[in-house]
Amino acid sequence: MSADLPLPEPKSLHFIEEIVEADRVEGKHGGRVLTRFPPEPNGYLHIGHAKSICLNFGLAKAYGGATNLRFDDTNPAKEDVEYVDSIREDVRWLGFQWQSEHYASDYFPIFFDYAEYLIQQGKAYVCDLTEAEIREYRGNFHVPGRPSPTRERAHEENLDLFRRMKAGEFPDGARVLRAKIDMLSGNMNLRDPLMYRIRRDHHHRTGDAWCIYPMYDYAHGVSDALETITHSICTLEFEDHRPLYDWFLEQDVEGRFFQRPLPRQIEFARLNLTYTVLSKRRLLQLVQDGAVRGWDDPRMPTLCGLRRRGYTPESVRAFAERVGVAKRDMVADVGLLAFCIREDLEKRVPRRMAVLRPLKVVITNMTDAEAFEVELSNHPEDTTLGTRKLPFTRELFIEGDDFREEAPKKWFRLAPGAEVRLRGACLVTCREVVKDAAGNVVALRCEWDPASKGGNAPDGRKVKGTLHWVSAAHALKAEVRLYEPLFTREDPMAVAEGEDWKALLNPESLQILTEARVEPSLGAALPGERFQFERLGYFAVDPDSRPGAPVFNRTVGLKDSWSKIEAKQ
RNA sequence: UGGGGAGUAGCCAAGUGGUAAGGCAGCAGGUUUUGAUCCUGCGUACCGAGGGUUCGAAUCCUUCCUCCCCAACCA
Numbered sequence: 001m002s003a004d005l006p007l008p009e010p011k012s013l014h015f016i017e018e019i020v021e022a023d024r025v026e027g028k029h030g031g032r033v034l035t036r037f038p039p040e041p042n043g044y045l046h047i048g049h050a051k052s053i054c055l056n057f058g059l060a061k062a063y064g065g066a067t068n069l070r071f072d073d074t075n076p077a078k079e080d081v082e083y084v085d086s087i088r089e090d091v092r093w094l095g096f097q098w099q100s101e102h103y104a105s106d107y108f109p110i111f112f113d114y115a116e117y118l119i120q121q122g123k124a125y126v127c128d129l130t131e132a133e134i135r136e137y138r139g140n141f142h143v144p145g146r147p148s149p150t151r152e153r154a155h156e157e158n159l160d161l162f163r164r165m166k167a168g169e170f171p172d173g174a175r176v177l178r179a180k181i182d183m184l185s186g187n188m189n190l191r192d193p194l195m196y197r198i199r200r201d202h203h204h205r206t207g208d209a210w211c212i213y214p215m216y217d218y219a220h221g222v223s224d225a226l227e228t229i230t231h232s233i234c235t236l237e238f239e240d241h242r243p244l245y246d247w248f249l250e251q252d253v254e255g256r257f258f259q260r261p262l263p264r265q266i267e268f269a270r271l272n273l274t275y276t277v278l279s280k281r282r283l284l285q286l287v288q289d290g291a292v293r294g295w296d297d298p299r300m301p302t303l304c305g306l307r308r309r310g311y312t313p314e315s316v317r318a319f320a321e322r323v324g325v326a327k328r329d330m331v332a333d334v335g336l337l338a339f340c341i342r343e344d345l346e347k348r349v350p351r352r353m354a355v356l357r358p359l360k361v362v363i364t365n366m367t368d369a370e371a372f373e374v375e376l377s378n379h380p381e382d383t384t385l386g387t388r389k390l391p392f393t394r395e396l397f398i399e400g401d402d403f404r405e406e407a408p409k410k411w412f413r414l415a416p417g418a419e420v421r422l423r424g425a426c427l428v429t430c431r432e433v434v435k436d437a438a439g440n441v442v443a444l445r446c447e448w449d450p451a452s453k454g455g456n457a458p459d460g461r462k463v464k465g466t467l468h469w470v471s472a473a474h475a476l477k478a479e480v481r482l483y484e485p486l487f488t489r490e491d492p493m494a495v496a497e498g499e500d501w502k503a504l505l506n507p508e509s510l511q512i513l514t515e516a517r518v519e520p521s522l523g524a525a526l527p528g529e530r531f532q533f534e535r536l537g538y539f540a541v542d543p544d545s546r547p548g549a550p551v552f553n554r555t556v557g558l559k560d561s562w563s564k565i566e567a568k569q
Numbered sequence: 570u571g572g573g574g575a576g577u578a579g580c581c582a583a584g585u586g587g588u589a590a591g592g593c594a595g596c597a598g599g600u601u602u603u604g605a606u607c608c609u610g611c612g613u614a615c616c617g618a619g620g621g622u623u624c625g626a627a628u629c630c631u632u633c634c635u636c637c638c639c640a641a642c643c644a
Contacts, residue, residue, distance in 0.1 A: 187571090239573055269637095324583090333581075421602055464604085532603085558606090
């Protein structure tokens with residue numbers, strides 16, 4: 001062993017890893033680790049789910065275990081196959097493979113059997129109270145609950161009633177099955193929680209086979225136990241459901257239904273992100289209200305939205321890794337997400353030149369015959385990405401933002417009389433500003449230094465500014481979509497009294513530029529392809545693209561220190 | 570007058586009685602034919618507050634404060 005080998009950095013474990021590690025050392029599950037990702041198919045996955053997915057799959061992988069994908073489809077009213085399909089696609093896109101795919105609805109028969117068992121053990125009963133009465137009998141934080149009049153009904157009668165509930169003898173809402181736990185508990189979840197309700201909804205998988213559906217608290221733990229999940233990870237709001245989770249499983253006193261050791265529920269803080277909302281309900285509202293184009297609108301924090309925007313699965317995983325796992329309510333900075341995608345794209349994506357807001361430049365001292373070809377590297381550091389050739393001609397487009405009639409302090413770009421470098425081509429000096437009748441700058445007349453071909457002058461004079469450009473005759477017109485945060489406030493949910501969170505929508509979250517000009521090669525770009533447009537940012541080809549009529553989404557801009565300098569002036 | 574959680578720099582987050590890791594953001598410099606990348610340096614964090622135990626406390630005890638979740642036949 002060489003002494004100068006770098007010592008392995010002892011990575012500190014987060015609290016869930018510590019639990020898993022302790023179980024492993026103890027040999028609790030025979031060293032087995034099986035987690036699960038259990039979405040309800042009632043919406044599209046978003047970046048918050050990504051944190052959970054990465055946690056569940058990552059943990060299992062780190063300990064040589066596996067993860068199941070389970071659809072928690074116990075409420076047919078809200079669920080749909082559309083969501084099932086998108087969830088499967090998104091988890092796969094993130095880069096994870098589940099060991100097996102399950103549906104809570106596949107367990108309906110077992111749920112029923114176990115419920116009968118609980119009834120027979122005197123642990124569950126059929127309650128005839130109405131929904132309002134149940135609420136009233138349950139009491140509140142300050143008033144203890146009262147027993148339902150049917151709480152002490154004979155087991156045989158409960159069993160009979162429950163079977164008739166299943167058989168469809170009673171109308172929707174007429175009766176429920178309840179767990180008999182503790183109407184005096186300070187934990188409201190333990191005041192005889194509902195296990196089953198009667199509901200004649202068509203289920204996307206079981207159709208009309210059932211008219212009674214199990215509740216989450218009953219179905220979830222039982223599903224975990226049936227799959228022999230070792231660690232059942234969920235978010236903080238389920239913390240006080242844990243006693244219930246354990247209760248349902250522990251009632252299997254004879255071990256007829258579940259293997260032991262039973263799964264353990266562990267709660268962590270869900271992800272929140274600045275400048276966006278992250279709840280399925282709100283996101284659904286944005287879609288339904290037309291505030292965005294759909295679930296995959298590039299402004300959406302959904303995984304399909306991020307994908308369309310140009311985010312890579314690697315960057316989303318890196319983000320999930322960097323935000324950490326703990327029990328403290330947290331709000332991650334979108335800036336960290338932006339950092340993660342830049343970090344990833346920077347090293348792997350080819351560079352191109354594109355002009356978002358074209359400004360015509362005519363090189364007055366150049367003839368058409370003097371036009372030449374420049375060869376540019378596709379990546380400044382990674383030569384394996386190769387080079388490409390671009391035509392340089394006397395009529396060009398540069399970025400409108402790169403010219404100022406009145407140059408501010410520290411302005412390195414173009415201004416009357418100023419000299420800049422056109423990337424890879426030559427040095428040019430602005431000699432004349434052409435304006436239209438309204439006084440708008442419509443073109444610049446410049447002179448080039450033929451000796452500076454390639455970008456450097458033989459006399460060694462320094463030019464600070466380097467601009468991107470495209471040849472006017474060769475450039476391809478393109479549509480470019482720029483995105484800003486959906487909301488104008490860091491926390492859109494922190495609305496004042498009488499204020500509507502949707503009033504906080506950013507009216508400028510989408511800007512469409514239809515006059516952009518891009519390198520000719522970009523005409524062949526395929527949807528999903530990513531590029532860095534030099535000096536502008538990272539862009540991905542949108543599915544709306546057509547051959548010869550590309551559409552680009554700006555995934556994220558480059559860091560812009562000039563805007564900071566200018567802001568300070 | 571209920572139950573369950575959480576409080577470490579602007580945002581995350583290590584730390585588990587021995588004198589406050591790291592990342593993002595920010596600031597300052599260097600390199601640069603992307604004001605990008607890259608490299609270097611920079612934070613007296615009164616560890617929610619007060620008391621206590623201890624030679625020594627972010628870590629233990631205690632009182633208090635603040636924030637979050639729970640009273641769907643949602644998950």
